[in-house]
Amino acid sequence: MYYFIVNPNAGSRKGMRFWEEIKKYLMEEGIDFREMLTRGQGDAERYVRRITRRHCPDVITVVGGDGTLHEAASGMEKGAEAKLAFVPAGSGNDFARGIGYSIDPIERVRSIVSSCSVRPLDVGDLQSKEGSGSFLVSSGIGYDARVCHMVNHAKSKKFLNRLHLGKLTYLEIGLRGLLSAKLFSMRLILDGAREQLFSDVLFVSIHNLPYEGGGLKFSPGAVPDDGFLNLCIVAGISKRKMIPLLTKVPAGKHEGCPGVYSLRCRKAEFYMDEPQYYHMDGEVPGQSSHVTISVNTRGLELLG
C-alpha cells in the first residue's frame, strides 16, 4: 500500500496544495493509496510507527517540510519492511536542496512509484544531558541555535510566513542575535583523538547536508553518504568582522576566510565554558555545556 503522510500546513499550506495535485495524479494512474494528514507535532512519527509495526512492504511518502520528514524518520521501526520516501513541500527545503531532489511534486511521486531501490543516507546523532536526538540535515551550537530558538518563538514568524516573507524573520533575528551574542570558549575532541581549543567562538555548525536555514550554504563539502559529518566553526574574530563574513555564507564563500575552521569527523565532543543553545534540524531542546555528535552511517534509507 502507498501511504501518504501529509503536513497540510507545511510551507504556508504548500503541503495541502501539493497533496491535491498528487492525489489527482494517483487517481488518474489508478494507484491505490491512503492519506494521513498530520495535525501537529508528533503525528508523523506516530503514523509511521503504527504502519511499520505491521511489517508489510508498504511505501510511506512524506509530503511536507524537513521537520515532518525528521519526525517520520524517527518513527521507522527497526527492521521495518516498509520504505520511506519524501516529497518536499516545506518553506526551507534544505534537505531537498542538499540531496538534489526536484521540487516538482509530480516529478517526485513519479520517481517514487517507479523506483525499486533505496538510497542509504547518513544520519547525525547528538547526545547531551539536556536532550538527545538525531539530525538529517544539520545541528549547531551557539549563535545559529540561539537564532533558531528565537525564530521558533517569534510572534511575527507565522504572519510573515503567510506572506512568504519568512526569511525576513531570520534576517531580523539573525542580526539582533549577532549583536547580543556572547562569544564562548570551547574544547573540541575530534574522533576521540585530536584535541583543539577555541576561544571567542560564535557558533559551530555540524552538517550532514550542505544547507541550513532555508538555503544558507554553511558546509559546501557535506556529503550525506560519505560516513562523515562536516563542521564549520566561526571563532577568534571580532563581531564587526563577522557581519561581512556571514554575508558570504549563502553562496558558501566563507570557507577559507580568517576565523572559519572547516573540519570533518565521525565523532566530535564539545565542551563549552558556559551552557550554549544547541539545535537538531532547527529544533532547540535547550542549552548545554557538553554535547557529543556522531555519524550513524546509513541511518536512513529513502526510496526514489
Ligand SMILES: Nc1ncnc2c1ncn2[C@@H]1O[C@H](COP(=O)(O)OP(=O)(O)OP(=O)(O)O)[C@@H](O)[C@H]1O
Ligand atoms: N497540521 C499541522 N499544523 C501545524 N504544524 C504541524 C502540522 N502537522 C505537523 N506540524 C508540525 O510542523 C512542523 C514543521 O513542519 P514542516 O517541517 O513540515 O514544514 P516547514 O517548517 O514549512 O518546512 P521546513 O522545515 O522545510 O522549513 C513539524 O515538525 C510538525 O511538528
